[in-house]
């Protein structure tokens with residue numbers, strides 16, 4: 001329907017982990033607040049130097065009575081500046097493998113010692129941040145599951161992050177907006193170019209194919225299963241198709257793409273835009289879309305998972 005997302009980090013990501021591994025107290029407290037939208041979550045996984053190689057993370061939680069004291073930093077944290085809660089992977093001990101000794105912890109963002117620094121991205125928007133932890137006290141009761149087993153819960157969450165976002169309807173909506181522009185006089189009927197018309201059809205076919213896989217995953221979820229490794233196929237194809245849609249958009253509006261305007265529906269500016277209203281979000285979306293194949297695990301990492309877990313290579 002083209003409406004904004006609900007807080008995906010709550011509903012799609014930490015929700016399933018709390019359902020799967022949380023204590024009864026955590027379920028009773030957090031799940032209703034996720035559903036009502038009362039809590040807005042952010043994801044504290046990545047660190048400078050620990051992105052694809054996530055389990056090398058260094059943010060440390062040291063036990064002090066009934067609390068952990070957390071020190072370190074998380075980066076690229078989407079919407080940390082809006083969130084009142086963060087789920088984070090922190091190191092509680094050092095094991096023989098770097099995946100050992102990681103714990104999954106729920107943090108109240110108003111806790112003293114947390115600093116949020118904005119990172120502005122190429123699309124002109126403030127979406128991501130770096131978050132610093134200086135002696136941040138978090139109750140041990142906020143740990144999900146066993147101490148040191150956070151890598152298992154963290155990976156479980158990634159299946160939902162990558163695989164539970166049914167994307168085909170949204171992709172179709174985005175493509176329709178571009179196709180409408182291509183058919184309008186604003187673009188001099190870009191659709192009359194065989195190249196543009198062919199690419200629109202190709203993307204349509206890609207969306208149809210993705211939808212079939214999504215429906216398969218949806219029926220598995222309906223019977224209580226988790227998405228599994230197929231989530232990497234969904235993440236890979238969704239991000240590649242999203243980029244194809246935004247690239248098509250930039251080509252459809254042609255030279256008008258050179259007039260980069262900040263996302264007008266989000267930010268009100270004093271001067272009038274120099275390109276038509278209908279084109280205002282095309283270029284910011286294209287630029288913002290460069291990140292689709294990076295966040296949630298890069299395309300190279302998804303291909304690696306598909307090769308290992310599905311093809312047995």
Ligand SMILES: Cc1cc2nc3c(=O)[nH]c(=O)nc-3n(C[C@H](O)[C@H](O)[C@H](O)COP(=O)(O)OP(=O)(O)OC[C@H]3O[C@@H](n4cnc5c(N)ncnc54)[C@H](O)[C@@H]3O)c2cc1C
Pocket residue numbers: 042043044045046047049050051052053075076077078079127128291294295296297298299300301304
């Ligand atoms: C817009 C945006 C929002 C984000 N939001 C969040 C968030 O809310 N929370 C959070 O925790 N993180 C978030 N991230 C971080 C994201 O998960 C990481 O950027 C991503 O996992 C890649 O890590 P990196 O940036 O350290 O790149 P690197 O891991 O350094 O990768 C650099 C390049 O090397 C390639 N590469 C690395 N390892 C391998 C390998 N083994 N095989 C083949 N190629 C490899 C990668 O594919 C990539 O092309 C966000 C990122 C972006 C851009």
